[in-house]
Amino acid sequence: MNPSTSDISGPSGPNRRTLLRYGSVAGLGALASAAPFLRPEGAAAAAVGGPEPTAPELKLTKFRDSLRIPPVLRPREHGDHDELTVRMRTADVTVHSQMPAVRMWTYEGVFPGPTIRTVSGRPLRIVWENRLTGNMPVEAVDFGSATGRSPDPLTNYPGTSGTQVVPGVADLAPWAAVHLHGMLTGGGNDGWMENLIGPGEVQLSAYPNKQAATTLWYHDHTHHVSRFSVYAGLAGMFLSRNEEEDALGLPDGARDVPLILCDRNFGVDGSGNPTGRLVHKVEMIGPRRLMRAHAAPYTLVNGVVWPYLEVRPRWYRFRIVNAANSRIYRLMLLADGRPVPGALRVIGTDQGLIDKPLAVEGALNLSPGERADVLVDFGAFRGRALKLVNTLEGLTPGASDKLEDLLEPDVMQFRVADRRPSDRFSLPKTLSPTFERLSRHDVPHDAVSRWVVVVGPGSGNVPELWEMEEVEATGLTFPAGGVVQVRDAGGTVRTLRRTAMSYEDGAAFTAARGGVEIWNYLNLAASPHPMHIHLSHFQVLSRESYDITGFDRATRGSAKPVAFEAALPLEAHELGEKDVIRVGTAGRIAPNATLGELVTVAVRFPVVGRGVHHCHMLEHEQHMMRPLVVSPAGHSGAGGHAGAGGHAGAGGHAHMGH
Incomplete structure (x- = not known):
């Protein structure tokens, strides 16, 4: 079983179901290394927005690099089921144009891994092949004070100054166990965290794929060390579609955008500039050394630090996954620094479409592992720049809070082209007629x-x-x-x-x-x-x-x-x-x-x-x-x-x- 083609955008048109099943044979490596930042197909030339500075200690410029769209893998039909091979590889990944590439453990050489697109109802067999090399590419450190929490913890900043090394992490060998999170499959195919595969070995998993069209994600589940292996880059998105969803005419192709959110920290050189070495840093509080939830200062979307996305004044669909280790994202869309009530309209949750669109009036709160399928209409914002920000309850959206590890609240920027809206899409009143809300x-x-x-x-x-x-x-x-x-x-x-x-x-x-x-x-x-x-x-x-x-x-x-x-x-x-x-x-x-x-x-x-x-x-x-x-x-x-x-x-x- 070989990986199929990698496409930058999903198919559209009358042959969508056929295209979802097939792809011409092509390798992912060339695509991943061809350009570190790829512009989504159909994106318009931006007329507004631009790079912005962040906190001086973080060094990197916000909104300098465009959002990268993960390549797409489509399985091949093989009789009554579909087949796919996905390889784990050690790779150097560019996450920001102002810092060196980051050594990571990846799926198919990219971070996040390729988006696997399937047709719901078609059984799927995946060969997860471990070709990882080297030891864990993460430097694990901690810090703390016997007197309690710091008002400005070191987790707000890059580097390892003032910390101590967590023993045993640097020598971890590349064992792996892949969990397709949210797939309803038997225990033998679920990625049991103690059934590990080493380099040169494979995990064979059969997925019934008998569930609603939905947004899932896959990640490493190695027992005891998943906090390091996922942090090292072993995560990607899985999408399935069906006729019920296709009939809605939802935004497709370049307007169906995955957003995989996570936070990361990096080592620094003598000048304080990020070196590209992944650093997992946590605060240990008081004499008992109680671990605070992990937090890091750099927000990555699709593997890019604080990216921008050029959009047209039309409806867009965003599949949002919180792939962070521990951070909860409270997301708001800001225009001219003010929240836009109802801008995010939820159409789906972890396991598929809901019955009708629901507007988010406050923040969209996603904890680690949760997904949300949302629609956004940029039609009213032509020629303007908007921000997606992470905020805290009681905090002015867009403001920072060092105590709560929110030195930089911005997540990404949207640059809306200054052209006349031309969108035939209208928000459906009914999404999934088969969904039933329980009481x-x-x-x-x-x-x-x-x-x-x-x-x-x-x-x-x-x-x-x-x-x-x-x-x-x-x-x-x-x-x-x-x-x-x-x-x-x-x-x-x-x-x-x-x-x-x-x-x-x-x-x-x-x-x-x-x-x-x-x-x-x-x-x-x-x-x-x-x-x-x-x-x-x-x-x-x-x-x-x-x-x-x-x-x-x-x-x-x-x-x-x-x-x-x-x-x-x-x-x-x-x-x-x-x-x-x-x-x-x-x-x-x-x-x-x-x-x-x-x-x-x-x-x-x-x-x-x-x-x-x-x-x-x-x-x-x-x-x-x-x-x-x-x-x-x-x-x-x-x-x-x-x-x-x-x-x-x-x-x-x-x-x-x-």
């Missing part, structure tokens, strides 16, 4: 209910993920370690006892294929956590705030029940089918916060096998990950034997989503 009444009354509680750092000085079981309170003394009481909106008090915490602990949650379960994520920690469930997809039923003053942090149990405070609205990108959900505020982190969050989701399990559920902050994967098993319905009770602990049995069944 609690749609979930079977006998559906299994799970509880997952997120708490702050414990004896291991890292945040913890607790799997819980509901028990009777009789005979218990409060507070008790690992026991949490919850008073819901109706006044009912539930007593939850921890059953597992570390990856190696005991029996796993075991669900039934085709079943529907309710998962309750309760966050008792200061930080938000994006929760991801493999082998499944889900809809968010509710988000609620809870008074968590009853949780005793010393004993790590409830002195009194944590109690319902208020129902919170769901955001536009949370109203469709998903596989990642943020649990906790997307605003500023308050270490002594009195409010936590309960997010409830209805989960469907269409495939079988052994997978995991975990926090998608990559720095948390090692200690906030638990196994998950999905079995064929009825298998656990066959022969009269009870299943493993936490088994769901047959579970409830319901029609969900697409």
Whole structure:
């Protein structure tokens, strides 16, 4: 199986479905090295905008380089399925024209990796081939003070001055495990993080591809070190299309633009100029050396630092992926320094199109691993420059905040050509007629209910993920370690006892294929956590705030029940089918916060096998990950034997989503 052709833009016209399946044979290497920055096909000459300075310590000029569009890979038809080979390669990648190329681990020599485009419903087999060379191309360092947080942490700046080396990272060999994030495939093809392949070896994965047209992404999932391997460059986008989507006539070709967001840091030379050496830098707080969420000062979009994109005064479609290790992006579009309300219109979520377009009136909050499919109409902005910025709750959009690692808030610039709008596209009233938005009444009354509680750092000085079981309170003394009481909106008090915490602990949650379960994520920690469930997809039923003053942090149990405070609205990108959900505020982190969050989701399990559920902050994967098993319905009770602990049995069944 050979890689097919690399195209700069997607096909359009009556033969789209055929073109999506086929491509003439061509190598990616020549395309990747031909030009570091490629102008999207059909882009108009810009009349406005231009480079801008940033903070002096960051050295690089903003909006100097154009947005790079990743090359496209299309699989070849082979009988009843499609086939593709994707090679992992070590490569030097240009991320900004004012700094040397960056040594990275990549897919097919480019960062991000090629966009894989497929037709939904066509089974796909991919050979992931490891041709990586050398050791981990990332210098890992940390810093900190025994007296607490710095008001201007070193994570705001490039270089390693004032830090110490994290041992063992520089010598990591190029092992890999590829996870096609969001693909509903069995456990044997999911990229199990301990089934590693070394250089010269291949991972063979079969993907049913039986899901809605959607935006997925693929990335490395190597156990214990994914925070470094993904940071090194092992990430790319996966798109599928179907007839339902094609019938909408959405912006296509050069107006269907992937935006893969991440942040990176680099080493510096004697003059403070970035050298192109990747630096993973984190702050360790206080005498316990508690790790802050990773943050870096340079924002990359499609592998380019602070790029610009030339657009025409027409509608555009943007597939946005948050591929950062830990940073939450609160995105706003600014014109003349002011937010444009409703400029971003969400048409799809992690797992496909929603029923109707939804305008984003505030910020579009994407936590690591989340995706949003949005439309933007540039028709009212001819001859003007706009900015996409990252902001914080309570902060003036476009302003910086050193304390929260937001020295440079700009993400990218759009330069709208000064020409008469000529767009026949109009926003559809209906997007996916097959999508159904769930309510609690749609979930079977006998559906299994799970509880997952997120708490702050414990004896291991890292945040913890607790799997819980509901028990009777009789005979218990409060507070008790690992026991949490919850008073819901109706006044009912539930007593939850921890059953597992570390990856190696005991029996796993075991669900039934085709079943529907309710998962309750309760966050008792200061930080938000994006929760991801493999082998499944889900809809968010509710988000609620809870008074968590009853949780005793010393004993790590409830002195009194944590109690319902208020129902919170769901955001536009949370109203469709998903596989990642943020649990906790997307605003500023308050270490002594009195409010936590309960997010409830209805989960469907269409495939079988052994997978995991975990926090998608990559720095948390090692200690906030638990196994998950999905079995064929009825298998656990066959022969009269009870299943493993936490088994769901047959579970409830319901029609969900697409």
